[in-house]
Amino acid sequence: MMNIYHEDSELNQARSQVADDVPVLNDILYDVFFEEFMAVNRPCLFSGITDGWRSIKEWVDSDGKPNYQYLSQHFGDAVVPVADCKREQYGSQPKENMLMRDFLSYWKAYIKNDYSKSERCLYLKDWHFTREFPDYGAYRTPVYFTSDWLNEFWDSKQDSQSGDDYRFVYMGPKNSWTPLHADVFRSFSWSANICGKKRWLLYPPGQEVFLRGRHGNLAFDVTSPEMHDVTIFPRFSELQYCFEVIQNAGEVIFVPSGWHHQVFNLEDTISINHNWFNGCNIDIVWNFLQTELLAVKRSISDCREMDEWEEQCQVIMKANTGIDYAEFSQFLTTIAEPRIQLLSQLLTQYELSPMSDVPHTYSDEFENRKIDKRRNIINGNDIRAEHYVQLGVSLESNSDAKELFNETSITDGCSDPENKGRALSVHRDNSADRLPEREKVEKFQANKGHDDGIRDLRSEDEVDWETNCKMDLRRCLLSNDRRHLVFDLRRLKDVIDKLLMELEFKFVKPERLIVNPVEILDKVKTMLTKVENSGLNERV
Incomplete structure (x- = not known):
């Protein structure tokens, strides 16, 4: 065991990618995330998808700092796992259990002492908050991450008393951090900052071989000066890619499958994290x-x-x-x-109501452009082609997902970003009041000044847009939800x-x-x- 104090230092800029390589996304469609990020195992940041979360309203003061009084009052009796960030034990930080109120008292005293180097730096990690407080409703899983086989499986075992989950809350003071690691089962992860700021160092699969010591052990702290000692880390100089990301309050990061990462809290920070996987990374x-x-x-x-x-x-x-x-x-x-059962129901529905009269979602020209784009991505990044065999939108039970699903049907054929934005804007204007589907369509038709623009989005070979609008929107979506x-x-x-x-x-x-x-x-x-x-x- 060794004592460690982490001093924030800059990576070698020759090996660090600029932040623009990890884009910040705002208000994109699910299928765009599926195709351009999740299926190709590429990181990204989201903004604007945590609005309205109860945790942001109640766990954070008006000055953007943790609301210690609220947290202690409502969760003070909870027993939480806490790591000591200044110690190493078998390649990780040793943990202990504390009462939540005791951890919060420590945290406030640590701040009062100006984050003293002589004191322990404690970090609340891997707290199964949702499992312990299932009715609280601290957040809603963003629609982009709802195809979650891992937590779906563990939720199914709850009745047997053997259930677990991979939904966590993290809370820590400035300078708390997590050592280099790849996530459990090499899963995806997403992490939302409720308050505070994080610095992420992300390493694509394959780069971890350059982060191992001479005995094969993974580095504990990639910012340590000993990384440049060739007698300890003989291959560190061969490192090619490191993506450095600053995550602000309210932003959500998507960490791809098998990417090693090290994370630092630059401010007093609270975050919500999920590990998850699905058909995109089950092979990994x-x-x-x-x-x-x-x-x-x-x-x-x-x-x-x-x-x-x-x-x-x-x-x-x-x-x-x-x-x-x-x-x-x-x-x-x-x-x-359950997927076999649901698909069986959809096939039965299809047999009872043939879809020969339902228009195609894509024009052939647009679909060919999408296929060409996928080939280019695959060729350029050595991505597994089978991930692109089937892409599309999943039906979700919550209203936000259904809304996103509707947006996809309207904008799927839009190659012009301006027209795509116009169509999406019209759709949102008409769905804000949550009208029944047929009323939405009728109101959509009545919206003057946009109809010509929407017509332009469809090729002449496809059924006229007005005819499409007169049909049940749910039937129009059936070709996507499968x-x-x-x-x-x-x-x-x-x-x-x-x-x-x-x-x-x-x-x-x-x-x-x-x-x-x-x-x-x-x-x-x-x-x-x-x-x-x-x-x-x-x-x-």
Whole structure:
């Protein structure tokens, strides 16, 4: 164990990317985020998507500082995990549990002493606030991050008393920080600053090899002077990419899958964080589990002759990573079953109400331009092409997601940003009062001065826009809402296939499998075949 005090220092500018490489997004459509950031594993910042959160209203004073009195009054009896930022223990910061009111008292005294270097720097981390206060409603998950298989799975286990979640609250004084790491299961993460300011150092996958010491251990603090000592970190000079991001209050950062990062609180800061994954990065999660199991097998290879050695490897892997192959199989089943059921319902609806009269969302010309753009991105950044096989918008239960879904149907065919903005502006003007769908359409038609601009967004080969407006808007959206379901099932099929082919999976005892993954795989394949035979495959 060693004592550490972090002094903020600048990275070598020759190896640090400018902040413009991580764009700040405001009011973009879900499918834009899906295609240009989540599917290609690219970081970004969001602004304007935390407005109205209860946590921002009640946890923050009028001066933008934490409201210590409110937090102590409402959550003072909670037991919270707290890390000591000035100490290192086995590559991380040692933790202890404290009462929330005691942590807040420490925090105020630390500020009063001008963040003294002689005192401990404590950081409240990984507090399962939502699990502990489920009815409080501190925030709403932004629509961009709602395709969250990880928390969907753990929420499904709550009734069995074995549930967990990956939703956290962080609170810490200026100079508190988190060492270099990649997130659990190599998941995505999003982090919203309720108040304060953070500095992020982000390293794309592959760059971490240059951040390891001569014994293979990952660096604890990449800003430490010892990083430049070639006898300790012999490959640090080969580092090519580091993205430095300053995150302000109210902004939300998207951290891609498998990106290592180190984070500093530049001010007294409160943040809300989720870990999550879905069809876009499930292959990265699977590769991570395979790598972890291989490392375990190597570490106890001298015990290979012991009885049930393969089972013991699974036990150790679960202790190290939080999951083993049996639970991963259960996870895939839990995610697949409701999607099979929902897609089956949609197919039944399609059979009862054919969509031959429903206009196509895209013109061929516009779709070709999108495909060309995807190819360019893939070729330029070595991105997995299968991520682009199916892209689109998922139906969400909350009204914000449905609203975003409506915006997508209106602007999908807009190649001109000005026209796209006009169409989106008209749509928002007419949906603000939450009229029923048909009334929205009628009011949309009646909005003078915009109709010609909207007509220009559709090619001559498509059905006239006025005719489209007269149709039930929900039916117009059906060609979009299937995209995420089909994409999800195709990704699930690929991973279940790989799991069943894994030699080590054959050693998992059948009694540990709640549902046979072979049966789930057959159901997924059957449903995908039905989609292809229905004629919907051309639309999705």
